[in-house]
Each structure stands twice: as structure tokens, then as C-alpha cells.
Amino acid sequence: MNDYSKEAQKALASPRLQASLHTLQDRFGKGAMALWANMEDQEMRRRVKKSRLKNLEHLDILLAELARNVRARGGKVYFAETAQDAIDYTLKVARDNKVKRVVKGKSMISMEIGIDPALEEDGIEVVETDLGEYIIQLAGDKPSHIIAPCIHMDRKQIGQLFAEKLGMDYTDDPPTLTMAARKELREKLLSADMGLTGCNLACAETGHISLVSNEGNIRMATTMPPVHVALMGMERIVATLEEHRETVQLLTRGAALQKLSTYVSFTGGPSSADDPDGPKEFHLVIIDNGRAKILADPEFREVLACIRCGACLNICPVYGRIGGHAYNSSYCGPIGAVITPLLDGINKHADLCKGETLCGACKDICPVQIDLPRMLAALRQKLAYASDRWDTRQHNPAEAYGFTIWRLIITRKPLYRSLLKIGRLFQRVFIKKNNMISSMAGIASGWTDGRDLPPIAKKTFTELWEEKYRNRQAAAAPETEENQ
Amino acid sequence: MDHNQAFFLGNIRTALGEAPHSxxxxxxxxxxxxxxxxxxxxxxxxxxxxxxxDELVEIFLKNGNSLNICSHIVASSDAAAAVVVELIRSKEPEFNHTKHVIGHDHPDIAALQLWKRFNREAVTVHTAFNSDRQVQEKTIASFIGITAPTIGVADSATLIQLTEPGRPRSTSLLPSIHIAIMRREHIVADLQEAYTLLRGRAHLDSLVFISGPSKTADIEAHMVHGAHGPREVHLIILAEPSAAGSDAATTEAA
Known part of the structure; x- marks a missing residue:
């Protein structure tokens, strides 16, 4: 069994995770849908989507403008084509500044490019400062939700973890645990040499990056250490403050139903010489790492309009059962099922797009109405027929043969009907007491291992229709005559 | 423009079907x-x-209340000072045992004349003067930080704090309690109005929107205030009866 199925089964077998996923989706998924339905300005989402797509079409101009404005304030801007380029640059900044400790503000792209191990190999201590991420780091685990990274752990586990790692008395009281982390992390934040963050949205015309947080860890990480390095996916940019205003509100609403997160901080360069705090060096690392390839494909460009709020996780029936770990990626849920294969290889992550249901809920809840189901289907198409552009090989040649045969059968009515009749006879031995087929042999077992299959009906729809229609026609005939 | 940038942006132009080198x-x-x-x-x-x-103040208070912002409306600097003094007296320091307070270098905070009000008590009041090299240590030692945000946004109960000389960002971040003093006329209706005023300030290297105390719900979705930033936010709205300068928000922020 592959990792996806294994992790999914693990998640399904955990009542704790199932309960938290249910609570999460019940509150944030339903909440976001209600928010969109009741929003005064019903055009806002369409407007922001339009501006996101327009900005993608002019991305080179926007990034040049952003870089120009940041540099004008004395900030450094580095364009990193690959993950390795971004890592190398960040390491160089760390070495130049003799950095011993890095504090991180929650950043998905830092996980995407795998910067933590690279820093640690260099002998640098890396501390996650978002409470959920910190817990994950202490546990040596992986995050399982974009905004609630440790949703798969309960307070007892966290209490035990803190007792073990922080040397405190065991408690499962969330406020006490939070205060313990607050004290511990305050020390780290005040003594760190470098702050490492992502970027939620950059604004080209003013030359700022902006970051949202509720805890204040990102403000800390961008205020106290003498060096701030911000990693930014190249698509996370708006042209104007006006666009920023609308986009950031959709982000915080989609993420946690908030009009605004507790903090929205704007940084556009190092702090001035007479400022007692704020970084003396500011580095903005703009990262491609496969995004230009997505941009080049009209079929998938739309996915770069994503603002990473995580709303699609909060409604997806698949994520809602299997949780984040099965996706085995920095990005999970429906957005992960599209963006991970595109960034890291469609064949490598084939299970992700095949695992989603195409129900369309992710499109409905997306603040910028990204058509994820369409792209999931397009990814499956690449797997079914192979694609040179995406370097995919046919995922399952036997499947293709199967469908060729199926096409031959279903387009020949007499053959199809006679095979159906044979099937009806043949299936009798498999039908169990509950009138379901619960086990089949060979390759067919894939259909029945995890569920029961209803047997082929006694009559086909066409047969039923013909019977009914014949009767109705007979009944309707006199009426027709009268009318004439 | 460096070589990296030229190459990077060229890639984007290629992806968009434009000529990479122009x-x-x-x-x-x-x-x-x-x-x-x-x-x-x-x-x-x-x-x-x-x-x-006053209507906007009402809306701010209502929205702020649900975000756990404690609001106080006062009619004079003296009354504002009384609120601040009471908070300093009644609250206990979180990270040490001495009562240090730090405030921004702002006329509305200076008008509180806090240094005069603690003659016989062990309370030390600092101002984050631009020339003071010890501001950061003083901020770390303080349990209350006092700022005078430039703009308040009623619709989202947001305080907009600009980083300027004498007004460092850590004052509203490191102390356990953040007290914000704001003149009634600096409150605007919504983010659209606030962003309009911000346009003129876009050259700043740093600014922050604050909507309530620091919070987290990472442990079993249980809401806890005071994750990293202040665990309490108090807003004192200064509504002087003779509301001269109703355009103060515009002039200050434009």
C-alpha cells in the first residue's frame, strides 16, 4: 500500500483527529460559506480574483517595481530561481552576520524549499515561533493544517510533550501551556540573530511585504533580531494599496473568519538608524522554484492566484477525513492536491489529485474562486495520457487498455446488452446476504476491499424506461386525439 | 538590476509569451x-x-469589545491619566517584579504627565526618546507600553501604528499590556478610509495594524490571549468637548 493510503488509514483510525477535523470544518468551513453568502459587497471576490489574474499577467513589472522600492529604502532583494538558490543566499546572509539562532514566523515556503535542515547543518539553531509550529517542532512532527498546524494533537499529548521537553509540571490546561511557551519563546525571540518569515502579500507600488498573524510572533521575529530575511513566492504580490486592502481582507476572512487578523504588519526595508528596534538588515528573497512553469501553462496559471488562506481545507470532504499528513507535502488539502504535483512532479504526487472527489466545495469556498476541481481533472488527464510539458508518463497503461475495451463494448448496443446479461448471471455467486457484493478476486478486489459494491441491477435504465414509456404512451394516446 | 533579476524576470516574460529580453x-x-x-x-x-x-466611536467600541479591547472614553488628558494610573496600579508585571512603563514620544502621552503621578510608588515611567540608546532595554523591562496610534478603524476595531522617530514598534509589542490613546477625530469608518489616509505615509519602512490583544487557538482551538504580544489592549478615546480640528486625522496622516 502506498504512503497516501497508509497515512489516510491512520488518520481514519484516530478518533481524536476525526473529532478535531470535524470541529474545524464545522466552524470554519460552514462559517466561511455563510460569510460569503452574507457579504455586503458580493462583487469583491470576483474583483480580487480579476486583479490576481491581471497581476500574474504583469508579474515581471510588479516584481521589478517592488524590488526598486525596497532597494530605495536600503533593503536587499534577491531573485532565487530555485529552492537551492534561496537556501544558498539565506545561508550566506546568516554566515555574514555570524548568526547562531534563527527565529521563524510561520512560513509555508520555508518548508517548501526545505531551509530548516540547511540552516541546522550549518550549526544554526532554528526556532519556530508560531505556537502550533513550535509544538510540532518540539514533537519532531509535521504540520497538518495551513493555519492550525497541530490540529492532530490533543491537549494531553501537548501537556506531556511540554513536561518532557520544557521540564515543566504536567498540565493539560491550554492557557497554562500557552503561557509556558510564551515565556520560553520570548527568550528565544529576544536573543535571536535573525528573523525568517514568509510573505503573505507584497505591495508593489509602496514596496512593502505584509504579514498577518494573531499571536504576534511575526511582529516579534521582524522587530527584535538585527537581520530579517523574508522568503516570498513570486506570485504573492498585488500592484496597489487598494488591491492590498481587498485581498488581505479576503485572506483573513477565508482563513479564520476575521475581518482582519490581530496583526497585519508592513515591512519595506531595514529600520532607520535612529530606530531602537527593527532589523538593521532586510533581505527579500523572491522565489520561483517551479512557479514560472505553472505561469506558462494557461491550464494551471489560475492556481497562482491562490492567497493561501486554507479555506479549502476547511470544507474538503477528503481533507476532513484523512487530515493533512497523507498529502505528504508542505501544502495539503485541495490546494495542496493541485500545487504540490505542479511544483514537485505530477507522477510523484499522483495520489493527491486522484484522492480528491471533484465535488467542487473547494471552488465554492475559495475567496478568489479558484477552479481547483477543473485543475484536479486536468492533472488526472495528464496522468492518463502523459504529457511532455509536465514530463508525466502514463500513470497506468492497463487502465488505458481497459477504457479502450470499455469504449468498444459500450458503443455496441447488442454486445453491451448481452455482456450485461452474462454479468448478471455471473455475479450471483458474489452477492452476499445484505444484497451487496463485498469481495471480488484479482484486480477487481480494488473495488471491494474497502467497501461493498451494489450488484448490477435486474433491469437496466433503458429497459425500465421502455416499459414505463410504453404504458404511458398507451394512456396518453386518447387525450392527444381529443386535443386535435 | 543584477543578472539574477534579469534572468528571473526574463523567465516570467517567456512564461507569459512575451519577449524575454525586452x-x-x-x-x-x-x-x-x-x-x-x-x-x-x-x-x-x-x-x-x-x-x-461619536457614532464611529460607538461602532469601534462595539467591535473592539468582541475582540477583547477594553475601551475607555474620557473627556480630558487628566481623565485619561487617571485611567492609565489606575491600570498601572492595579496590574502586576508578568516577566519581572518591578513596575516599568514605557510610552511613545507623543504630545498626547506627554500630556498625561505620568512622571508626576507616582511620587511615592515604585513605578518608573520611560519615554522612548529618539536619542535614548537604552530604549530597547527599557521596553523589555516594561510591563505596560503606551502608544498614540495615528488612525483608528471603527469597522474592524483596528489601531494603525506607524513606526517613526520616538515611536518604535516594540512599545506596542513587548510589554504585557498595551494602552493606546486616541483622539476621537482620528477614528475613521472603515479600511477604505484608513488606506486612503495611509497613501501619504507609504514611504515608511514599517507600520502595523493592531486589532486586539495577541491570541492563539492552536491547542484544541481553545482561545488564549497573550501568545507573544500583549495579553491586554486598552483603548482610551480622548473626546474633548470642544472638538476643534475635526480634520486632524487628515492632516496628521496625509
Missing amino acids: ERVKSMFPKLFASPDTTEIRQKIAGRTVAEQ
Whole structure:
């Protein structure tokens, strides 16, 4: 069994995770849908989507403008084509500044490019400062939700973890645990040499990056250490403050139903010489790492309009059962099922797009109405027929043969009907007491291992229709005559 | 422009079906950076009557309340000082045992004359003067930080704090309790108005929107205040009876 199925089964077998996923989706998924339905300005989402797509079409101009404005304030801007380029640059900044400790503000792209191990190999201590991420780091685990990274752990586990790692008395009281982390992390934040963050949205015309947080860890990480390095996916940019205003509100609403997160901080360069705090060096690392390839494909460009709020996780029936770990990626849920294969290889992550249901809920809840189901289907198409552009090989040649045969059968009515009749006879031995087929042999077992299959009906729809229609026609005939 | 940047942006142009080596300049795309005309919004803010401002205060209070912002409306600097003094007296330090307080270098905070009010008590009041090299240590030692944000936003209960000389960002971040003093006329209706005022301040290297105390719900979705930033936010709205300078928000922020 592959990792996806294994992790999914693990998640399904955990009542704790199932309960938290249910609570999460019940509150944030339903909440976001209600928010969109009741929003005064019903055009806002369409407007922001339009501006996101327009900005993608002019991305080179926007990034040049952003870089120009940041540099004008004395900030450094580095364009990193690959993950390795971004890592190398960040390491160089760390070495130049003799950095011993890095504090991180929650950043998905830092996980995407795998910067933590690279820093640690260099002998640098890396501390996650978002409470959920910190817990994950202490546990040596992986995050399982974009905004609630440790949703798969309960307070007892966290209490035990803190007792073990922080040397405190065991408690499962969330406020006490939070205060313990607050004290511990305050020390780290005040003594760190470098702050490492992502970027939620950059604004080209003013030359700022902006970051949202509720805890204040990102403000800390961008205020106290003498060096701030911000990693930014190249698509996370708006042209104007006006666009920023609308986009950031959709982000915080989609993420946690908030009009605004507790903090929205704007940084556009190092702090001035007479400022007692704020970084003396500011580095903005703009990262491609496969995004230009997505941009080049009209079929998938739309996915770069994503603002990473995580709303699609909060409604997806698949994520809602299997949780984040099965996706085995920095990005999970429906957005992960599209963006991970595109960034890291469609064949490598084939299970992700095949695992989603195409129900369309992710499109409905997306603040910028990204058509994820369409792209999931397009990814499956690449797997079914192979694609040179995406370097995919046919995922399952036997499947293709199967469908060729199926096409031959279903387009020949007499053959199809006679095979159906044979099937009806043949299936009798498999039908169990509950009138379901619960086990089949060979390759067919894939259909029945995890569920029961209803047997082929006694009559086909066409047969039923013909019977009914014949009767109705007979009944309707006199009426027709009268009318004439 | 360095080589990296040229290559990187060339890749993007290729992806967009443009010629990779011919740079596209923004002057060729005037619509891209076009912003709506804000004259009307500015006039609306400038022309607000006291009664309308009081309405905005009401909305701010209501929204702030649900975000756990404790609000106090006062009619004079003296009354504001009384609120601050009471908070300093009644609250206990979180990270040490001495009562240090730090405030921004701002006329509305200076007007509180806090240094005069703790003659016989062990309370030390600092101001984050621009010339003071010890501001950061003093901020770390303080359990209360006092700021005077430039703009308040009623709709989202947001305080907009600009980083300027004498007004460092850590004052509203490191102390356990953040007290914000704001004149009634600095409160605007919504983010659209606030962003309009911010346009003129876009050269700043740092600014922050604050909507309530620091919070987290990472452990079993249980809401806890005071994750990293202040665990309490108090807003003192200074509504002086003679509301002269109703356009103060515009002049201050424009």
C-alpha cells in the first residue's frame, strides 16, 4: 500500500483527529460559506480574483517595481530561481552576520524549499515561533493544517510533550501551556540573530511585504533580531494599496473568519538608524522554484492566484477525513492536491489529485474562486495520457487498455446488452446476504476491499424506461386525439 | 538590476509569451498601478461632524469589545491619566517584579504627565526618546507600553501604528499590556478610509495594524490571549468637548 493510503488509514483510525477535523470544518468551513453568502459587497471576490489574474499577467513589472522600492529604502532583494538558490543566499546572509539562532514566523515556503535542515547543518539553531509550529517542532512532527498546524494533537499529548521537553509540571490546561511557551519563546525571540518569515502579500507600488498573524510572533521575529530575511513566492504580490486592502481582507476572512487578523504588519526595508528596534538588515528573497512553469501553462496559471488562506481545507470532504499528513507535502488539502504535483512532479504526487472527489466545495469556498476541481481533472488527464510539458508518463497503461475495451463494448448496443446479461448471471455467486457484493478476486478486489459494491441491477435504465414509456404512451394516446 | 533579476524576470516574460529580453516598463501600463480617485473619501473624513464621530466611536467600541479591547472614553488628558494610573496600579508585571512603563514620544502621552503621578510608588515611567540608546532595554523591562496610534478603524476595531522617530514598534509589542490613546477625530469608518489616509505615509519602512490583544487557538482551538504580544489592549478615546480640528486625522496622516 502506498504512503497516501497508509497515512489516510491512520488518520481514519484516530478518533481524536476525526473529532478535531470535524470541529474545524464545522466552524470554519460552514462559517466561511455563510460569510460569503452574507457579504455586503458580493462583487469583491470576483474583483480580487480579476486583479490576481491581471497581476500574474504583469508579474515581471510588479516584481521589478517592488524590488526598486525596497532597494530605495536600503533593503536587499534577491531573485532565487530555485529552492537551492534561496537556501544558498539565506545561508550566506546568516554566515555574514555570524548568526547562531534563527527565529521563524510561520512560513509555508520555508518548508517548501526545505531551509530548516540547511540552516541546522550549518550549526544554526532554528526556532519556530508560531505556537502550533513550535509544538510540532518540539514533537519532531509535521504540520497538518495551513493555519492550525497541530490540529492532530490533543491537549494531553501537548501537556506531556511540554513536561518532557520544557521540564515543566504536567498540565493539560491550554492557557497554562500557552503561557509556558510564551515565556520560553520570548527568550528565544529576544536573543535571536535573525528573523525568517514568509510573505503573505507584497505591495508593489509602496514596496512593502505584509504579514498577518494573531499571536504576534511575526511582529516579534521582524522587530527584535538585527537581520530579517523574508522568503516570498513570486506570485504573492498585488500592484496597489487598494488591491492590498481587498485581498488581505479576503485572506483573513477565508482563513479564520476575521475581518482582519490581530496583526497585519508592513515591512519595506531595514529600520532607520535612529530606530531602537527593527532589523538593521532586510533581505527579500523572491522565489520561483517551479512557479514560472505553472505561469506558462494557461491550464494551471489560475492556481497562482491562490492567497493561501486554507479555506479549502476547511470544507474538503477528503481533507476532513484523512487530515493533512497523507498529502505528504508542505501544502495539503485541495490546494495542496493541485500545487504540490505542479511544483514537485505530477507522477510523484499522483495520489493527491486522484484522492480528491471533484465535488467542487473547494471552488465554492475559495475567496478568489479558484477552479481547483477543473485543475484536479486536468492533472488526472495528464496522468492518463502523459504529457511532455509536465514530463508525466502514463500513470497506468492497463487502465488505458481497459477504457479502450470499455469504449468498444459500450458503443455496441447488442454486445453491451448481452455482456450485461452474462454479468448478471455471473455475479450471483458474489452477492452476499445484505444484497451487496463485498469481495471480488484479482484486480477487481480494488473495488471491494474497502467497501461493498451494489450488484448490477435486474433491469437496466433503458429497459425500465421502455416499459414505463410504453404504458404511458398507451394512456396518453386518447387525450392527444381529443386535443386535435 | 543584477543578472539574477534579469534572468528571473526574463523567465516570467517567456512564461507569459512575451519577449524575454525586452524589459517591460511600468509607464507602458498606466492602468496597472491606477488607483481610484479618493478625493470624495478625503472630503467625507474631513467633513465629519462631532455627532458622526461619536457614532464611529460607538461602532469601534462595539467591535473592539468582541475582540477583547477594553475601551475607555474620557473627556480630558487628566481623565485619561487617571485611567492609565489606575491600570498601572492595579496590574502586576508578568516577566519581572518591578513596575516599568514605557510610552511613545507623543504630545498626547506627554500630556498625561505620568512622571508626576507616582511620587511615592515604585513605578518608573520611560519615554522612548529618539536619542535614548537604552530604549530597547527599557521596553523589555516594561510591563505596560503606551502608544498614540495615528488612525483608528471603527469597522474592524483596528489601531494603525506607524513606526517613526520616538515611536518604535516594540512599545506596542513587548510589554504585557498595551494602552493606546486616541483622539476621537482620528477614528475613521472603515479600511477604505484608513488606506486612503495611509497613501501619504507609504514611504515608511514599517507600520502595523493592531486589532486586539495577541491570541492563539492552536491547542484544541481553545482561545488564549497573550501568545507573544500583549495579553491586554486598552483603548482610551480622548473626546474633548470642544472638538476643534475635526480634520486632524487628515492632516496628521496625509
